[in-house]
Amino acid sequence: MKTIFQASGISKHYGTTCALRDANLVLKAGQIHALMGENGAGKSTFVKILVGAIRPDDGALVLDGQPVVFGSVRDALNQGVVPVYQHSTLFTPLTVLENLSAFGLGTAQHSWARNNCLDRQQASEVLNMVGLDVSLDSLVDELSLGERQLLEIARGVGRRCSVLILDEPxxxxxxxxADRLHQALQVLCAKGTAILYISHKIDDIKRMADAVTILRDGLTVVNAAARDDISAAQIVQHMLGQTFEPQALCVSSRGEVVLEAKDIRLTPTAQPLSLCVHRGEVLGIVGVAGSGALRLGEVLAGAASSHGGSVSLNATAEVVSDRQSAMRAGIGYVPSDRHADGLFLGLSALKNASASVLRGFSSWGVLRLREEATPFDALIAQFNLNPPRLDLDAAYYSGGNQQKLLFLRNLVLPNLRVLVVLEPTRGVDVGARESIHQALRALACRGIAIIVVSSDLLEVNTLCHQLLVVASHQVAGRMMADAQTDAVLSMMAGAS
Structure with missing residues (x-):
């Protein structure tokens, strides 16, 4: 197969920190090439160099046999290298059609170059390619998280691109x-597009990718290994530099009821649902994108309102109406979108982690700075936070380490009784995933009630006592966590 895009000997330093050292990559036409690595391995820096967002200190890029130096992302786009980022870059107040045309307008030489916009027929064809069935006139604000991600990918596909870079698609x-996306990628490969697929999901990689490259500590440790020549265990070992055996979660026996939800309606027309969570229990809530599973988690944490019903904690008899009342009652919360709803990216890691307990370190509005960091000393080591310091801006940390900051924020709550976590390990590597799972195990053994909302069935089967399946904004079924996967998937799909 013809080599489309090649990176050789790429290095990048930030002061005394080495982000990349001798990173290499070869992308071939018609192939899906996976780029893997632990959080902090250098993947984000590498991708920024590939798309022109930053320049390397050393090394070379070659596109279609010619050396290239991208001065900006616009340069890369104009030459057919199209990135689709994990975190949304959509314009939420605009329509689907306007967002699909954004790349064309952004790379135009003149702001009035309307011929760079897609017409409605072209836009419909692009949406069909990724299996997204929404109106072109819908505002992005109205789309679910999954629909927004598919729109991001459709916008990249809509350009005549030779290299498509997908970050945690x-x-x-x-x-x-995900199956519709895989089908769309196969169509693109058949047309000769080279696809760089960045993911932590080993199952996705083994199913979708043709070749695998792995970074560790800024260095390419596996270069373009054929998918069938490297096992899942070998991938993990190369990512971490050590063997890794995931542990089953053995939580304590459940005790008395801690949280109770009665007659919750997620939409005005949905059937009411009720549930209770016991002390030391881990309850899993699963559902496809748009099913209402995430919405239910938000309601239980006081982060969203329902169309009827109530959520209360038996220990305090306090009714949860918003996040403030939920925190008073002892309900912690990790949202599904850490950037939009969780982190303060302009502030330090310490300010992010301590945001839930600042009142405990202040008197008459004056913060006692020396006391603020004390509760986190042991937690930093427990979670293997990298880098292991809290004075850096939260934006500096990789996705997995940012997720750890949100957990730290909840673990220091003095009256924590219930922890609601939405997609707890989305976009994190296997090491961070295990750290998070171990923390949830420890909390359950301490008697904390845990509610895990996740689209990862392997995760909920590992973590949870029971599963609540949500479809069409109502309960489709309840079962033990060791239920057959086919039965769970059938309920998630709304089958009887």
């Missing part, structure tokens, strides 16, 4: 949406 997608 299935992170927000359910199983059916």
């Amino acid at each position: 299935t992170a927000a997608l359910g199983a059916r949406e």
Whole structure:
């Protein structure tokens, strides 16, 4: 196969920190090439260099046999290298059609170059290619998280691109949406597009990718290994530099009821649903994108309102109406979108982690700075936060380490009784995933009630006592966590 895009000997330093050292990559026409690595391995820096967002200190890029130096992302786009990022870059107040035309307008030499916009027929064809069935006139604000991710990918596909770079493309997608995406990528490959597929999901890689490159500590440790020549265990070992055996979660026996939800309606027309969570229990809530599973998690945490019903904690008899009342009652919360709803990216890691307990370190509005960091000393080591310091801006940390900051924020709550976590390991590597799972195990053993909302069936089967399946904004079924996967998927799809 013809080599389309090649990176050789790429290095990048930020002061005394070495982000990349001798990173290499070869992308071939018609292939899906996976780029893997632990959080902090250098993937984000590498991708920024590939798309022109930053320049390397050393090394070379070659596109279609010719050396290239991208001065900006616009340069890369104009030469057919199209990135689709994990975190949304959509214009939410604009329509689907306007967002599909954004790349064309952004690369135009004149702001009035309307001929760079897609017409409605072209836009419909692009949406069909990724299996997204929404109106072109819908505002992006009205789309679900999964639909937004598919729109991001459709916008990249809509350009005549020779290299498509996808960063965690299935992170927000359910199983059916991921299958549609895979079909779309196969169509692109058949047309000769080279696809760089960045993911932490080893199952996705083994199913979709033709070749695998792995970074560790900024260095390419596996270069373009054929998918069938490297096992899942070998991938993990190369990513971490050590063997890794995931542990089953053995949580304590459940105790008395801690949280109770009665007659919750997620939409005005949905059937009411009720549930209770016991002390030391881990309850899993699963559903496809748009099913209402994430919405239910938000309601239980006081982060969203329902169309009827109530959520209360038996220990305090306090009714949860918003996040403030939920925190008073002892309900912690990790949202599904850490950037939009969780982190303060302009502030330090310490300010992010301590945001839930600042009142405990202040008197008359004056913060006692020395005391603020004390509760986190042991937690930093427990979670293997990298880098292991809290004075850096939260934006500096990789996705997995940013997720750890949100957990730290909740673990220091003095009256924590219930922890609601939405997609707890979305977009994190296997090491961070295990750290998070171990933390949830420890909390359950301490008697904390855990509610895990996840689209990852392997995760909920590992973590949870029971599963609540949500479809069409109502309960489709309840079962033990060791239920057959086919039965769970059938309920998630709304089958009887």
